[in-house]
Amino acid sequence: MTIKINLHKTHRQYTNDQETVEVQGKNVGECLKDLIRQYPPLGKEIFTKNGKLSPIMEVYLNGKSAFPDELNKPVKDGDTIHLVYFLAGG
DSSP states (O other): OOOEEOOOGGGGGTTTSEEEEEEEEEHHHHHHHHHHHGGGGHHHHBTTTTBBBTTTTTEEEEEEEESSGGGGGOOOOTEEEEEEEEEOOO
């Protein structure tokens, strides 16, 4: 089963500027773990030290917010996950 993850521009530095990465998994959490297996530096960007999704990350599954309990949302072949990074500043 192949799932595509679309990455925010700030995270593409870890994927050799790839906008989309193909991953495997039965739910969003497994897909993100596969992404980190392929690109280990992304782990500290996506998850907290406690293994929870970073509070500055938003996950969309097929264009819809996966909140709440986004890591447990089931996925199927051909689904697309978008990782959105909240930016702050002024």
